[in-house]
Structures are given as C-alpha cells and as structure tokens.
Amino acid sequence: MATERLTAIRDDADTRPATRRWAPSRRLLAHLGLIVVTLVMLYPLVWMVASSFKPTDEIFSQPGLIPRHFEPSNYAQGWKGVSTAFSIFIENSLFISVLAIIGNVISCSLAAFAFARLHFIGRRIAYATMLVTLMLPTHVTLVPQYILFNKLGWVNTFYPLFVPHFFAVDAFFVLLMVQFIRSLPRELDEAARLDGCSPWKIYRYIVFPLLRPALVTTIIFTFIWTYNDFFKQLIYLNDVQLFTVPLGLRQFLDSTGDSSWGPMLAMSTLALVPPLVLFVTFQRKIVDGVATSGLKG
Amino acid sequence: MAVAFPALRGGRRTRYQNGWALLFLAPWLIGFLAFTAGPMLMSLYLAFTKYDLLTAPKWIGWGNFGRMFGEDPLFLQSLKVTAIYVFVGTPLSLCFALAVAVVLNRGLRGLDFYRSAIYLPSLFGGSVAIAVLWRKVFNGDGLVNQLLALVGIHGPSWISEPHTALGTLIALEVWQFGAPMVIFLAGLRQIPREFYEAAQVDGAGKARQFWSITMPLLSPILFFNLTLQLIRSFQAFAPAFIISDGSGGPADSTLFYSLYLYQEGFVNFDMGYAAAMAWMLVLLAGAVVAVNFFFAKFWVHYGD
Numbered sequence: 083m084a085t086e087r088l089t090a091i092r093d094d095a096d097t098r099p100a101t102r103r104w105a106p107s108r109r110l111l112a113h114l115g116l117i118v119v120t121l122v123m124l125y126p127l128v129w130m131v132a133s134s135f136k137p138t139d140e141i142f143s144q145p146g147l148i149p150r151h152f153e154p155s156n157y158a159q160g161w162k163g164v165s166t167a168f169s170i171f172i173e174n175s176l177f178i179s180v181l182a183i184i185g186n187v188i189s190c191s192l193a194a195f196a197f198a199r200l201h202f203i204g205r206r207i208a209y210a211t212m213l214v215t216l217m218l219p220t221h222v223t224l225v226p227q228y229i230l231f232n233k234l235g236w237v238n239t240f241y242p243l244f245v246p247h248f249f250a251v252d253a254f255f256v257l258l259m260v261q262f263i264r265s266l267p268r269e270l271d272e273a274a275r276l277d278g279c280s281p282w283k284i285y286r287y288i289v290f291p292l293l294r295p296a297l298v299t300t301i302i303f304t305f306i307w308t309y310n311d312f313f314k315q316l317i318y319l320n321d322v323q324l325f326t327v328p329l330g331l332r333q334f335l336d337s338t339g340d341s342s343w344g345p346m347l348a349m350s351t352l353a354l355v356p357p358l359v360l361f362v363t364f365q366r367k368i369v370d371g372v373a374t375s376g377l378k379g
Numbered sequence: 380m381a382v383a384f385p386a387l388r389g390g391r392r393t394r395y396q397n398g399w400a401l402l403f404l405a406p407w408l409i410g411f412l413a414f415t416a417g418p419m420l421m422s423l424y425l426a427f428t429k430y431d432l433l434t435a436p437k438w439i440g441w442g443n444f445g446r447m448f449g450e451d452p453l454f455l456q457s458l459k460v461t462a463i464y465v466f467v468g469t470p471l472s473l474c475f476a477l478a479v480a481v482v483l484n485r486g487l488r489g490l491d492f493y494r495s496a497i498y499l500p501s502l503f504g505g506s507v508a509i510a511v512l513w514r515k516v517f518n519g520d521g522l523v524n525q526l527l528a529l530v531g532i533h534g535p536s537w538i539s540e541p542h543t544a545l546g547t548l549i550a551l552e553v554w555q556f557g558a559p560m561v562i563f564l565a566g567l568r569q570i571p572r573e574f575y576e577a578a579q580v581d582g583a584g585k586a587r588q589f590w591s592i593t594m595p596l597l598s599p600i601l602f603f604n605l606t607l608q609l610i611r612s613f614q615a616f617a618p619a620f621i622i623s624d625g626s627g628g629p630a631d632s633t634l635f636y637s638l639y640l641y642q643e644g645f646v647n648f649d650m651g652y653a654a655a656m657a658w659m660l661v662l663l664a665g666a667v668v669a670v671n672f673f674f675a676k677f678w679v680h681y682g683d
Contacts, residue, residue, distance in 0.1 A: 104485055112482050112485060113487065113489075116479070116482060116483070116487070116493050119479060119493075119497065120493060120496045120497060123496060123497050123499065123554070123557070124496055124499065125522075126512060126513075126516050126522065126554075127499070127500070127512070129522055130515075141515075142520045143520075143525075144525065145522055145529070189406040189407065192404070192406060193403065193404055193406065193407035195403055196400045196403035200396045200399055200403065201394070202395055202397045202399075202400035202401075203395060203397055205400070208404070212407070212411075215411070215415055217610065218415070218419075219610070219613060219614055219657075219660050219661055219664055220614065221614065221637060221640060221656075221657040221660050222422055222657045222658060222660070222661050223415055223418040223422065224640075224644070224653075224657060225422050225425060225650050225654045226417070226418035226422045226654070227414060227418050228644075228645070228650075229425075229432065229650065230413075230417075230418065230421075232432065246410060248406065249406045249407065249410025249411075249413065249414060250410050250411075251410045251414050256407065280399075281399040281403070282399070282402075285403070306502065309506075310503070310504060310505065312505070312506075312507055312616065312620070313616050313617070313637075313641070316641075317641075317645055327507075328506065328507040328508075328617070331507045331508060331511060332507055332621065335511060335514075335624075336624070346511065347511070347512070347515065350508035350511045351508075353506070353507070354506070354508050354509075357502055357503060357506075358502075361495075361502055365495055368498075369494060369561055372498070372501075372558055372561045372562065373562055373565035374565065376562060376603060376604075376607050378501060378504065378558045378607075378611070
C-alpha cells in the first residue's frame with residue numbers, strides 16, 4: 083500500500099535540496115511568488131481575527147486590517163452566547179476530545195503491539211482487514227450506527243462520540259503505531275522475553291514508553307479531528323446544554339442572521355485557538371506527521 | 380526458565396501466542412465487529428428496505444435504487460455537484476501543491492515559515508469556524524468583493540448565486556492545498572541530487588529534468604495524494620452545510636452527496652434510502668479509486 087511506502091520518508095533531517103539552488107535574481111522572484119501565496123493563504127485568517135475586533139458596520143465597509151474603532155465587546159457578547167454561555171460548548175468539546183484521546187491511545191497501541199510483535203493465527207488476514215477499513219467512507223456505517231446508538235438510548239449523550247474510540251475504530255493510528263513499533267529494535271523485547279517477561283510486561287514497560295513520538299502524533303490528531311468534527315456531533319446532540327463548539331457556532335449563525343457578525347467572528351476566532359496553540363507548540367511534529375503518513379488535520 | 384522462550388531469530392520456529400494476541404486485539408476486534416462490520420451488513424440490509432426508525436423495516440427490494448436513478452432529480456443533482464467538486468477541486472489543489480512544493484524544494488531561506496504558513500489552512504480543515512469565515516469572505520459585502528471594489532469591479536454575492544456558490548466551495552478546498560504540498564515536499568527531498576547533476580551534464584533542460592526525473596520519481600507520492608484527496612472530497616460535508624444553512628442551496632447548487640444523505644436520513648428519517656445512498660457512495664468512490672489504481676500501472680513508477 084502507498085502508505086507503507088511513504089513511511090520510508092521519515093526523519094529526513096537533511097535539509098539539502100534535491101535540486102540546485104537558483105541564481106540570486108530568480109531566487110528573489112521565487113520569494114516574491116511565495117510571499118504572495120502565503121498572503122493569500124493567511125489573509126482570510128488574519129482578516130477574521132482583525133474583524134472580530136471591529137464594530138459590525140466597519141466589517142462590511144473596509145478590507146483593511148486595523149480596526150478604526152476597537153471593539154472588544156464582540157468577545158463579551160459572543161461569550162454570553164445566544165441562549166447558552168459559549169464556555170459550556172468549549173467544556174463539552176474538550177470533554178469529548180480528551181476521552182477520545184484516552185481511548186485511541188490505549189486501544190490503538192494495544193492492537194498495534196499485537197500486529198507488530200505477536201505471532202498468532204490469522205495475523206495477515208486481520209491486518210489486511212484493518213487496512214481495508216481505512217478506505218471505507220464513514221457514511222456506510224453511519225445509518226446503522228445511529229440506529230444502534232438510538233436503541234442503546236445513547237442519542238443525545240456524549241457516548242456515541244467517544245465510546246467507539248476505546249475500540250480502536252481509527253485504524254489510521256493503529257497503522258501509524260505498527261510502523262513505529264516495527265522500527266524499534268527487536269533485541270529489546272527479546273532480552274525482556276529471555277528474562278521471563280510476559281507480552282503484557284513487554285508492552286507496558288518497554289514498547290509503550292518507547293512509542294511516545296507516535297502517541298504524541300495520535301494525541302494531536304485525535305484532538306483536532308474530534309474537536310473539528312461536525313457531522314457526528316450534529317447527528318447525535320440535540321440538547322443545547324450538550325452542544326459542542328461547532329454546534330454552538332452554527333446555532334449562532336442560525337439565530338442571529340447576518341446582523342451580528344462581530345460576535346460571530348469573535349467566537350469563530352476563539353474556536354480556532356486550541357488547534358492553533360497545538361500547531362504552534364508541535365509545528366515540526368505535525369508537519370512531519372503529515373509528510374510521513376498523510377494525516378491531514 | 381529462559382529456555383522456555385524461543386528466540387525469534389535464527390530460523391527457529393516461532394511459538395504462537397494466540398491467547399495473548401486475542402487479549403491485545405480484543406478492543407479492536409470488538410470495535411471492528413460492533414462499529415464497522417456489523418453496521419455494514421446491517422446497512423446493506425436496510426438499503427433494500429423502507430425504514431423510518433419507528434416502525435419495523437419493510438423490504439422493498441431494489442426500490443431505493445430505482446428511486447435514486449429513476450424518480451429522484453435531487454439525488455442526480457447531488458451526484459453532479461459532488462462529481463464537479465471532486466473532479467475540479469482535486470486536480471486544482473494537487474497542481475498548486477506540486478508547484479509550490481517544487482519551488483520550496485530549491486533550498487530557499489525561510490522554508491519552515493512558508494511550509495507552516497501554507498499548511499495552516501489545512502489544519503483547520505472542514506471546521507465550522509472556517510466555513511463561517513468563508514461565508515463571510517464570499518458574501519455580497521465580504522472581503523473578496525471589498526478587494527475587487529478597490530480595482531473597480533462590482534462582484535456578485537458569490538454564495539447566493541447558483542452558478543458561483545459551488546465555485547466558492549471548490550476555492551475553500553483548494554485553499555487547503557497545504558497538506559498535499561507537505562507530502563510532495565517530503566517526497567521531493569528523497570530524490571537524489573546526483574540525478575539532476577547527471578542530467579545537466581547530458582544537457583537536459585529544466586522542463587526535461589522535471590518530466591524525466593521529478594515526475595517519475597514522484598509518481599508514487601502523486602498517486603498517494605490523489606487517492607487520499609479523492610476519498611476525502613467525496614465525503615465533504617461541513618462547509619456545504621454551513622454555507623447553505625443545511626439546504627444545499629441556492630437552487631441545490633451546493634447539494635453535496637453527503638448533505639443530501641444527511642437530509643434524507645436524519646431530517647426526513649428515511650433510513651432505508653440513506654443506507655442505500657451510503658452503499659451507492661461506497662460503490663462510486665470505490666469505482667473511482669479502482670480506476671485510479673488501474674491506471675496507476677501506466678504512470679506510477681516504483682523504484683527497484
């Protein structure tokens with residue numbers, strides 16, 4: 083599979099370019115082009131932040147960034163929300179995300195250890211099955227899953243949004259960890275085995291601690307995916323008290339129309355802060371994670 | 380004691396650890412059966428029924444599929460919208476990604492900055508906050524038209540005109556070309572510099588070098604990006620939902636496949652039809668990916 087080929091491209095600290103450098107004049111041209119591209123990429127985001135500090139009529143009248151009338155009250159008004167305080171949405175989103183992270187870390191690392199290090203009958207078939215699930219559009223399980231959770235009485239609770247993660251449904255992370263464990267020297271667990279360690283002890287005290295880089299990638303992307311997910315939250319949560327950040331933003335959009343764009347943009351800006359903080363903190367890791375495995379964000 | 384644990388190397392036969400494996404794999408196995416395989420079988424069954432969640436499913440044979448292609452113009456519309464989105468958006472974003480990656484690979488100063496800045500929009504991906512931003516940017520009096528006004532052009536309200544609304548959603552997808560770009564960049568770094576030096580000695584021009592060295596060596600990564608991007612864009616949902624208020628408007632011009640599936644299943648509670656649509660999506664996306672895989676052998680070159 084293509085994914086496995088790509089993992090060959092990991093950790094290339096060598097920054098030497100594959101092709102020759104350009105002459106100075108062409109380099110300048112390249113920089114100019116790249117600056118234009120970067121501006122186009124970032125301008126909407128910066129404009130959003132700037133607009134969140136502008137009074138509504140000013141958002142509509144000028145594309146510039148510096149607000150003529152600085153209006154921090156957008157944030158206060160947005161934070162108060164339509165009917166429910168925005169802080170509740172943030173709490174709910176964080177709650178779901180943290181549980182999803184715990185679930186993925188535990189269940190995916192257990193499965194990955196078995197696939198990478200244990201010998202058992204049907205290993206190839208089980209592994210191939212897991213790889214196939216990577217390619218399935220999520221929609222095919224959506225309707226029956228909803229029916230299942232409905233029967234369990236879990237609709238309008240957080241359970242459908244985090245329980246599946248405790249059962250390694252994100253095959254991508256299993257694959258990521260399998261690749262990582264395979265790169266660890268086998269001598270380590272062989273030595274432990276000779277000392278009489280059970281597979282559980284090898285997993286718990288040798289492989290799991292060494293797995294940290296892959297776990298960090300899993301944590302970051304589980305957070306971003308769960309936090310940004312809209313579809314599942316839209317389907318499963320009806321009660322405003324259970325709303326998450328994406329649902330809160332949407333509710334805002336519905337009930338206030340186009341009249342209060344200031345608070346709307348203020349809360350949208352705020353919603354981007356957690357992923358942004360993660361990105362700034364783990365920039366290198368995130369970009370490398372994308373480069374080696376095709377995770378997207 | 381040590382003798383009881385045979386080494387894994389040296390050609391000695393390995394001892395099977397079925398019991399342990401079952402323990403470690405139990406969560407995944409349960410998850411696979413309960414949340415993937417089970418639901419898939421169930422949805423296959425439901426696809427041939429009429430089911431509203433309250434009364435028992437009623438078997439209607441191929442009825443749902445007949446309805447899709449015979450009497451449901453909205454289904455065909457959603458198919459068309461998604462096809463345009465996938466087949467215009469994907470090549471566009473891959474072209475941008477490749478072009479920028481090639482330039483960035485020249486060992487320019489500030490590589491880390493450019494790479495991060497261009498990747499940033501992909502990080503936020505299909506989040507509602509970005510969809511809200513996009514709605515505002517392409518609104519009648521939004522950023523795009525404010526900028527156009529500076530050069531004297533009076534732009535339309537992009538998101539409320541049927542012939543421009545889908546374009547703004549494609550623009551949103553293309554805006555997130557940073558993720559494939561990062562993957563291309565990693566691939567370009569793997570191409571040995573010596574190849575280009577040798578080509579230069581042989582008198583090959585820049586264009587020739589690109590088509591004869593870069594493209595063949597990069598083709599597995601291009602293929603990977605293409606497959607990934609295709610699967611993802613088939614499933615796009617949040618931007619279309621937010622920008623059209625969940626309606627797929629104006630005039631159904633942004634009625635994405637997944638949006639229509641959502642409406643049928645979770646607004647009209649026509650679960651049987653939604654399940655049939657889901658399976659049709661699997662077949663269609665699978666066919667596109669299969670065609671992609673089939674043609675891969677003509678243009679994807681794996682090294683020795």
